[in-house]
Amino acid sequence: MNRRNFIIKTLASTTALASATEALGKNNMKTDLEVLVMATNWGFEGTNEQLCKKVKALGYDGIEVWWPSNADAYKDLMNALQKYELQVGFLCGGSDTNFEKHQTQFKTAVSEAVKSSTQRPLYINCHSGRDYYEATQNSKLIDFTIEKSEQSGVGIYHETHRSRMCFAAHITKSFLEKHPKMKLTLDISHWTNVHESLLEDQPEAVNLALQRTEHIHARIGHQEGPQVSDPRAPEWKGTLDKHLGWWDEVIKNKEKTGSKRITFLTEFGPPNYLPTLPYTMQPVADQWDINVYMLNLIKNRYTK
Numbered sequence: 001m002n003r004r005n006f007i008i009k010t011l012a013s014t015t016a017l018a019s020a021t022e023a024l025g026k027n028n029m030k031t032d033l034e035v036l037v038m039a040t041n042w043g044f045e046g047t048n049e050q051l052c053k054k055v056k057a058l059g060y061d062g063i064e065v066w067w068p069s070n071a072d073a074y075k076d077l078m079n080a081l082q083k084y085e086l087q088v089g090f091l092c093g094g095s096d097t098n099f100e101k102h103q104t105q106f107k108t109a110v111s112e113a114v115k116s117s118t119q120r121p122l123y124i125n126c127h128s129g130r131d132y133y134e135a136t137q138n139s140k141l142i143d144f145t146i147e148k149s150e151q152s153g154v155g156i157y158h159e160t161h162r163s164r165m166c167f168a169a170h171i172t173k174s175f176l177e178k179h180p181k182m183k184l185t186l187d188i189s190h191w192t193n194v195h196e197s198l199l200e201d202q203p204e205a206v207n208l209a210l211q212r213t214e215h216i217h218a219r220i221g222h223q224e225g226p227q228v229s230d231p232r233a234p235e236w237k238g239t240l241d242k243h244l245g246w247w248d249e250v251i252k253n254k255e256k257t258g259s260k261r262i263t264f265l266t267e268f269g270p271p272n273y274l275p276t277l278p279y280t281m282q283p284v285a286d287q288w289d290i291n292v293y294m295l296n297l298i299k300n301r302y303t304k
Helices: 004-023 048-058 071-083 099-114 135-152 169-178 191-196 203-213 234-256 285-301
Strands: 034-040 062-066 085-091 123-127 157-158 184-186 213-217 261-266
Touching: 034 048, 034 285, 048 062, 048 071, 048 213, 071 157, 085 099, 099 123, 099 135, 123 203, 123 213, 135 157, 135 169, 157 184, 157 213, 169 203, 184 203, 184 234, 203 213, 203 234, 213 234, 234 261, 261 285
Parallel strands: 034 062, 034 261, 062 085, 085 123, 123 157, 184 213, 213 261
Antiparallel strands: none
């Protein structure tokens, strides 16, 4: 069988399996919380207009994108959001390796995103600090976001992301214990990769993170990577179930605290996050189709 036929047959088999896997969403986890699912522009090669038109038609509630510091880019984004009546969550962070410069970049981006004049963001998701900064340095960024969130009323969350301050479960636990008002974007797929496990040996750290989660990045990671090849495939059922269990606990925790809303981002990424075949770099699955599958799974699982 040549490579092209192998891909075609594999995709056909995956489609046939999707309906069976879809049943995972049809359980008793329905919630009274408002469940909003956002789309990513990561890997999308079109315009903001094209992205917003496409995700609106599919049933997404909004998009999550990096804060556009350029005035023209900001205007273009706002026009597309308003035309298709979509919500927005902004990504913010710093890029410099030097902490003082990084801190300035971080504070500037968050401050500008919070006061977005055209459309108030649902939340701000932070790629916060660096894994090699000292804890006292990263803590300055946490203190800043807590103060800024209280002043603005906009939720500001720190993503559990490799290379950032919350790159590992035990490190994040120490930050959460030191900062009781700190909130997370849970992308636990990074931790399964960092710890090379499904975190069975770190229940205290995981449980604390689930209690502080306000926003979920719905990507499925595994022990050897941050993204399975295709969550619809039967070989990943156990891993998918594990992630769904973590998200279920977030929902339960938010219900107990009287929260009104939970937000998700479907964030399966393009190659090379998405595995590819050697020599051709042909992706083994379709990124867009996987994210739409995750959108429907989340809606089926949690909305009444």
